[in-house]
Amino acid sequence: MSKFAKKKDGEVPAVSTASLPDIVFMLLFFFMTVTVMKDSSLKVENVLPNASEVKKLEKKDRVIYIYVGKPTKEYEKTFGTEPKIQLNDKFASPSEVGDYILMERAKKPQEIQNVLTTALKVDKNANMGLISDIKQELRKVNALKVNYTTYEGDAFNNLQ
Amino acid sequence: MARRAGAPEVSAGSMADIAFLLLIFFLVTTTIETDAGLDRMLPPMEPPTEAPPIIKEKNIFTVNINRNGQLLVENEILSINDLREKAMAFLDNGGAASGSPDYCSYCKGKRNADSSDNPTKAIISLKNDRETKYSTYITVQNELVGAYNDLRNREAKRLYGKDYVAMEAEYLNPETEDSVKEELKDKVTRIQGLFPQKLSEAETSSE
Numbered sequence: 001m002s003k004f005a006k007k008k009d010g011e012v013p014a015v016s017t018a019s020l021p022d023i024v025f026m027l028l029f030f031f032m033t034v035t036v037m038k039d040s041s042l043k044v045e046n047v048l049p050n051a052s053e054v055k056k057l058e059k060k061d062r063v064i065y066i067y068v069g070k071p072t073k074e075y076e077k078t079f080g081t082e083p084k085i086q087l088n089d090k091f092a093s094p095s096e097v098g099d100y101i102l103m104e105r106a107k108k109p110q111e112i113q114n115v116l117t118t119a120l121k122v123d124k125n126a127n128m129g130l131i132s133d134i135k136q137e138l139r140k141v142n143a144l145k146v147n148y149t150t151y152e153g154d155a156f157n158n159l160q
Numbered sequence: 161m162a163r164r165a166g167a168p169e170v171s172a173g174s175m176a177d178i179a180f181l182l183l184i185f186f187l188v189t190t191t192i193e194t195d196a197g198l199d200r201m202l203p204p205m206e207p208p209t210e211a212p213p214i215i216k217e218k219n220i221f222t223v224n225i226n227r228n229g230q231l232l233v234e235n236e237i238l239s240i241n242d243l244r245e246k247a248m249a250f251l252d253n254g255g256a257a258s259g260s261p262d263y264c265s266y267c268k269g270k271r272n273a274d275s276s277d278n279p280t281k282a283i284i285s286l287k288n289d290r291e292t293k294y295s296t297y298i299t300v301q302n303e304l305v306g307a308y309n310d311l312r313n314r315e316a317k318r319l320y321g322k323d324y325v326a327m328e329a330e331y332l333n334p335e336t337e338d339s340v341k342e343e344l345k346d347k348v349t350r351i352q353g354l355f356p357q358k359l360s361e362a363e364t365s366s367e
Binding site for chain 1: 196197240288290294301309
């Protein structure tokens, strides 16, 4: 009988930690699936304008991004303060946009090459002249579907 | 006694609870970032030989944005706040007389003979200066797309009792089932046919 009495005031039994790896793996897989790798770091200021009539850009693999804006502080010395185009990781001139689109298009699988969208992520302080040049280049390579990426919000906030 | 001397074992029983708590926290807070924006189609490069189609002056709604962000709409200065209303009045006008092939049966506009004949004929022409700020341009684009969406919403409500914008979003959502999509496709294309988006952009002037 003394056997049982001893157990009652003994220490707390150690809990099995055998399921811990499972839990950690679950977390790991969760983050692995939701994380989107950032493929280029922004070298331009990129505060997008607001718009209310937006459509979502589904299917990330069908999108080619073009960034436009003023070079950030660290690049200001070399590239000046005028808005610039950023393709992938480097600054480019409008005439290079066409080649870039063709190159990116060639990288995609054949069946989606005709349904690609070009997402223009343009800083709200950029001028339309540069955008027009880009649009002209896009028309030349027949990349006609564009998306002016914006934040969701009241469009009249842009005017202040 | 030997046990006491070593470091006491820490209970790991609540570890799973903590892990779950974390998991649920991240599940709730993580937003898988999807970009959103205004979808536009650029006009294809036209072959230089082709003559431009002849369009009646009254079927064109001209919007000019100057370098200071001011608007000139149909040769009058207009505040950007009134643009949507004006564009809607133009699109919904339905000026063609009843009996003519262009007659618009669903228009609720003023039926002014000097404005657009039919929404399917009406074209909005947008022109901007090279110095125009991008944010102003987006606001104007947003208002014009908004004008189309408002009219489409009205027709979708009348025909199907649902918002056009909601219908289209559901149609474009990849998670929607195929059978639902098939049904929505007809409705969406029908509404689009009633108010086709004809937004032409002239090449930017450099003066």
